Amino acid sequence: MRNKATSYLRKPKIRQSWSKYNLFNITQVRLPYTRSRTFFQQKWSAKSLARGYHGEQVRESQWERMFSRRLRAVVPMDPFDLARNDGSKNAAGRGSGMDKGDMFQVDPERVMYATGAPKDKSLRRAGRLRRRMGAKSKEEKDGEGEEAKAEDQEQKKEESKEGEDPRQMLKELLSGAKGIMTSSGDLLPAKRRQAIRAFQRSVKQVLSRSSTTTTMTDNLEAQFLTLKNMIDEDTKRAAEAAKRAAAKKAEQAAPSTESPSSATEPSSSASPTAPSPSSTTPNADTTSTTTTNNNDINNQTSRDSKASSEIDDLAASLSDVELADYSPADLKALKLALEEIHENPIDSTKPYATPWRPRDYMSPFAFVPRYLEVNHNICAAVYLRHPVARPGRAEVPTPFNETIGGAAFAWYLRRR
Known part of the structure; x- marks a missing residue:
């Protein structure tokens, strides 16, 4: 669609555009006044109107080269006779009756974009x-x-x-030592960090020499492996110590999480069968750890049961919906709606509005001419023949009558 600034309403310019402003201008078009004008002036005004609508993007020199003095026309025939007789009797044994033409095809996405409603x-x-x-x-x-x-x-x-350069191996060992220091330097003890730094210094000294042998690299590689094994053992020990510390903290926090019913029970001296406090302390420790585990298990089971209950509620709500409650017309409308959603989905990546719908004010311009055989499924067409002129009708759509067309044709005849 052209810019609104070029679609004047006071002095309209008729163009081949699907704009609503241009459509309004076409409905308001009036023929020029020709009674007081010469034939030359009539031809020039008709030429300007026709050229503005038909091929405005073509230069005048190209238009003059493409112009043909031979106007294709046909003899008027009775349409009722043509409808009754399809010509198969006359064409029997003499071919199919249709000449072969050129075929052209357009990208379906471009057609959908050109004929579809624009996005907001x-x-x-x-x-x-x-x-x-x-x-x-x-x-x-x-x-x-x-x-x-x-x-x-x-x-x-x-x-x-x-x-297999030994210096490359030394560089790899040095980078590995640097990686250990950066990744787990804070967790390593001071003794291990000192050993790694000493190893790095020795590797740098070997690299600074002019020549290195494979024996030196093998020795340094062995040192690196031993350091790595020792660091792995240290990290394992640190992890075990952290686990033990966490377990101790959980045991200490367990008595505060006991149930209030146990706190309101009578003391051990009042009950004849109550054991001594010294004998109950280890059991309390073991029960505290078991209670925390049981709480975690109960929380997990409660979440699982809640999710399963939600699924059961959804299934029950779906089972309550019976198709017998709906009429055949409602079911048919639902089926058509689902098919339309499947065939015409919502896609935000498309350049046009989705679901696709035709552009506004498209009906005056959307038609299939008689000289084309169109396949809408693949957006392809066969050019059967050239457009021809018939009395009172032209196969090339135009908003002007035959007076404007004849005068414009006569304008280009004088130049040949």
């Missing part, structure tokens, strides 16, 4: 933002991919040049 401002803004973010992420991915490819190529070159 909020949806268009969201689409622009989504495209910008997608372009940025694509550029970042492309940049990361190029950097990764460059790094891989550099690594391959270094590997091909060095091969």
